[in-house]
Amino acid sequence: MEGTTMSGDAKPLRADARRNQVRVLEAAEVVLARDGLSASMRAIAQQAGVGLGTIYRHFPTQEALYQAIIIERMRRLIAEADALGASDDPGAAFFLFLTRIVDNAKQKKALADGLADAGVDHKTGLSGIRREMRDAIRALLTRAQRSGTVRDDLDMPEVLALLSAVCMAAERNQWSAGLQSSALALLFDGFRPHRER
Missing domain, CATH: 1.10.357.10 (Tetracycline Repressor, domain 2)
Structure with missing residues (x-):
């Protein structure tokens, strides 16, 4: 659903931001399956091929990331x-x-x-x-x-x-x-x- 936020808020994401968000979510599922909830945000960033700041920009907490998944x-x-x-x-x-x-x-x-x-x-x-x-x-x-x-x-x-x-x-x-x-x-x-x- 390109152009929408994960939470359904009114402000849409730019296409590149949405792509980064999807990459982070896909990477998070892989890392969580491998490492469990002890998985670090840094490991998820590496898996997604993005900077740690990109993850925190979209998901300020691990809980926000899990809910987004x-x-x-x-x-x-x-x-x-x-x-x-x-x-x-x-x-x-x-x-x-x-x-x-x-x-x-x-x-x-x-x-x-x-x-x-x-x-x-x-x-x-x-x-x-x-x-x-x-x-x-x-x-x-x-x-x-x-x-x-x-x-x-x-x-x-x-x-x-x-x-x-x-x-x-x-x-x-x-x-x-x-x-x-x-x-x-x-x-x-x-x-x-x-x-x-």
């Missing part, structure tokens, strides 16, 4: 949802996106746990991006329902409640690929109209 992951998911919105198979697109959300939940476990251990609330300041995520899910749900591949009486509160429960279980228990696949197959079967089951 979560926001960037959510932005990537929302971009996927936007692309799936043009799919010829709205039902498959809806189920694929829910699967991607669960995949992402498993991947962010280490970061979320580390933030909790550090006393950082990784949910703070995410209301805007969460609203965008809900809108993305709603758009895919509506298309799938109009196509007749998802039951008409399924509403967003039920989708979000069930999706949250599955994400939490997958994240905390680090489900195997097989368990995740079978659990989601059962869940998605309940989302389909009776005639398709």
Whole structure:
């Protein structure tokens, strides 16, 4: 999302500043995966190929950097949802996106746990991006329902409640690929109209 700030503030970033920011975030994910939350900002700067001042200009604290990583992951998911919105198979697109959300939940476990251990609330300041995520899910749900591949009486509160429960279980228990696949197959079967089951 070139030209926007990570926090969704009104002041847009210049293209080169946004590119640097993305490089820092990508480098931070690599370094955090390797070194954990003990990773230094200097190591992240080296990985990104930028000066330490560039990192602190965008992310004055490590907590701000960690939150930005979560926001960037959510932005990537929302971009996927936007692309799936043009799919010829709205039902498959809806189920694929829910699967991607669960995949992402498993991947962010280490970061979320580390933030909790550090006393950082990784949910703070995410209301805007969460609203965008809900809108993305709603758009895919509506298309799938109009196509007749998802039951008409399924509403967003039920989708979000069930999706949250599955994400939490997958994240905390680090489900195997097989368990995740079978659990989601059962869940998605309940989302389909009776005639398709």
